[in-house]
Amino acid sequence: MKAAAFDYLRPASLGEALALLATHKDDCKILAGGQSLVPAMNFRLARPAILIDINDLDELDHLRADAGQLKIGALTRHAAFHRPVVEGPLGTLLAKVVRHIAHYPIRQRGTFAGSLSHADPASEWCLVATTLRAEMVAKSARGERVIAASDFFHGTFTTALEPDEILAEIRLPIMTPDWRVGFYEFSRRAGDFALGMAVAAAKVEDGTIREARLGVGGVGDRAIRLGALEDQLVGTPASSDVIDSIDRIAREARGMIEPSGDIHASPEYRRDLIAASVKRALTEALA
Amino acid sequence: MNWIGRRLPRLEDPALLKGGGSYVADRASKAAAVCFVRSPVARGTIVDIEIPSDGIIFTGRDLVDVKPIRPILHRPDYVAIGQPVLPVDRVSFCGQAIAVVVADDPALAEDVAEQVFVDIDVADAIIDFEAALALDATPVHPDAASNVLVEGRMRTQGLDKAFADAAEIVTLDVRSHRQSAAPMENRGGLAEYDAASGRVTLTASVQMPHMLRTGIADTLGMPESDLRVIAPDVGGGFGQKMSLFPEYVVLVWLARKLKRSVAWIEDRRENLLASAHGRDQAFSLRGAFAGDGRLLGLDADLRSNIGAFSCYPVTCGVEPLMAFAELPGPYDFAEYGVRSRGVTTNTCMMAPYRGVSRPTLTFSMERMMDVAAKRLGIDAAEIRRRNLIKTFPHRSPTGLVYDEGSYLQAMEVALDAADLPAFRERQAAMRERGQYLGVGLSVFSERTGYGTPAYAARGMEIVPGYEIVDCSMDPSGDVVLRIGSSPHGQGLKTSLAQLVSDELGIEPQRIRIISGDTDATPYGWGTFASRSMVIAGGASKLAAGKVAVKLKTIAATLMETSPDNIELKDGWARVSHSNQAMEIGALARAAYHQSHRFKGLLPGLHESAVYDPGGTFSNACHVAMVEVDIETGGVRIERFLVAEDAGVLINPMIVDGQITGGVAQGIANALFEEIVYDDTGNLLTASFADYLPPTAAEIPEIEIMHMETVSPESVTKAKGVGEGGAIGAPAAIVNAICDALSPFGIELFELPATPQRIREALRRAGVATYA
Known part of the structure; x- marks a missing residue:
């Protein structure tokens, strides 16, 4: 379980990194935290000829609120979210979610952007980015483009990123204080990938849901935003009778997904977990 | 001061905790790296092996002079199967080593191994052992037409009557899926060639160094004197590291062939693929119960998947024959019928794993008791009260003799501590709110510390059991104890030092224990079967006792009194009812330097002792309290209690550690760990992402209570406690889940x-169901 031979490059500037990417394209991999890439290399499932280590690139090491968005640079580690990084519901939600990502030592090195680029369908950050309609900023020697979350994830381990592009920044919309949030995940052990999970958020004004976000992960080849159920929630009173709607929505969520099965969870079991996750995330947000 | 019974911090720990431990991989950095090419399929004929021209690579054709590993049971029902060290013609399970590569470092060795192309004519593999038992099943091995390699049968005369008289017959089919012992440290070996002597030193992560020396020497046809086996610090074994594996034979062969040092450090994928597994069992039970809940008779059909080969030296009889003999467990009933078969399949070999069959058989019996209790309208504790062994010695239907234990008392102590009435109130209240709590019991016996008679009864050609200990006190009064047992992380050295301290009246820190080196210790059987404290402990106590007798004789001579008047304590030999005393160090010096003064005594202080006991039964009751999430199927363990009787506790902290670790593996068995093959025999759980040992987050605090029944069957009064935690926990947890549901x-x-x-x-x- 030792990696195949590779060259290791450590550019000193983003420009240099992008030039290397433009030259080597599919032959290289970007190393940030390495928490998924390095094990895959040790199993020889990944065999990049060149590793481009971006850890010296200060241009990518930022995390700030700016113009209504939380801007997460490519070198932001999971551990940065242990405490709320921004006031209000978004910071609370991210702090709640991050505790489910692997284990403490892994969270010290692994990065938010690395999770998104890796695009594991059971990744918590991929679910958050999808559900909260993140924007991805991809940079290359050719320039910069912004990709909507709905266009970013193409399937298991595949994204819209071109071989010469780096995911430089993720932008999450900052929620106003009248948003309420909930998250639930079921996994076999603390820190394991989710067998089923859900994120829910609702903007409540005068006791009525005005806007809603609902997404599920750990099923299928990417996180899924349940737009039809978001629409159903809008206009619903966020009061005691919301419980009935939550049960109905959980039931509908169960039917809206087509999960695949593996040794840990059959499709039918995954549907059960999605129903439970949706119910619990919504209950946490609303009840 | 007495040292026995004290929670002495482990003498091993300062080095282990500060990075001063020395494991095989720590010693292997200068050796050439070895990588095994393993079969990608479970069954097939080797057509050709293409090897790259520029590498050091050997296949089975290069090792044709090496004998197969072929352990023997002298039983008419046993079919001996040979395991080629590297196969020439056919592969029998996915992961079987078929070629070996030597290179300068592990990554290069893997590079070369990738270029070895093995052409195998793939055949349909037999994975499921129930399918292997079908009449038209293809034999896994040509020599074993029925796929049954060992079969134990018995039937008492009154069994039919017991069933005829039964008020209730409980039938159940129990399935335990396959597991790995998953030691923290994988296997590994370093074989060093000494050009001057021609000897090889094999340093390996193993539990039975002497057995390994014998096995390798026999297989390679070399004298044992040319081989030294060292077990350095070992990061857990749990039975997996007992057996003679092909890799170790190949390493010694390579060192002799290449006249250089070679090392193989197993990775986790290999460990899950090709180290031993256990617990792949299906038990069908019928219990005949009287109306008052008394178990009148038990009829059992037990199938154990033993994998592709028989493990050396204990053989593939280890699980089936343990199940055969010990299914009756802690219950007192006379009529027993059993058929227990070991079935071969194209899967990884089975070997002992902490508990050996008893987790499954305890699970079976304890599930049966709960089901019978429900059917008969009797409380789960009450049905056990009516059936537990109460008089001693007790003779089981299979002829095992149980020494004094505390089966009933242990259960009552555990139940008291669990406060069931309060639990039942809370359970009822929480059910109203849609939360499901449950409590489960597990009562069991653990046969421990058994010597040669027990193994001879199985018909083993290699009969383990005794231990030899050499005890020497040097002229300064410090002690060296050389043991054949070989600890792998249990704190055995601390416990033995405490025992010897009380015999000799010196502090444990003055006792050095040498183990795990065949050049430096007497022939012994290593560590397994909850035997070390009882057997190596017994031999240590006896050997130290002989040194003590000599010290007293010397003291009596020097202080002109009778040896009976001498007490050895706190570093001094004191004459009772007087102020006279001499330091033990002074006596030791006299033993070596003034030996002419002691008529009839040999010079020095060096004694040996052998201990070979019949065996003793520990017992315990586990109580699990769980909450089941009915929407997700998730289980949270709220409390876990253990009332344990392991006789006299030498070091209660170490005993608690054994119980806690055992329960953790029992929880793994109950809720998490499962080796899964697909239909073709390809392993689907080849990493810890899919094979799921629980983490600290999943293990609750274990509440432990002790009883200390003194047994005449153990000279230290200690019973074994290595396996009990793993044996009892699965039954308690699943009983609790069923109570919740x-x-x-x-x-x-x-x-x-x-x-x-x-x-x-x-x-x-x-x-x-959201329907």
């Missing part, structure tokens, strides 16, 4: 009880 009439008979399986049962019962 009793409103839905759900009974589970499968290990592990994963969330998916629990949820499946709930869905079938129509619970939370």
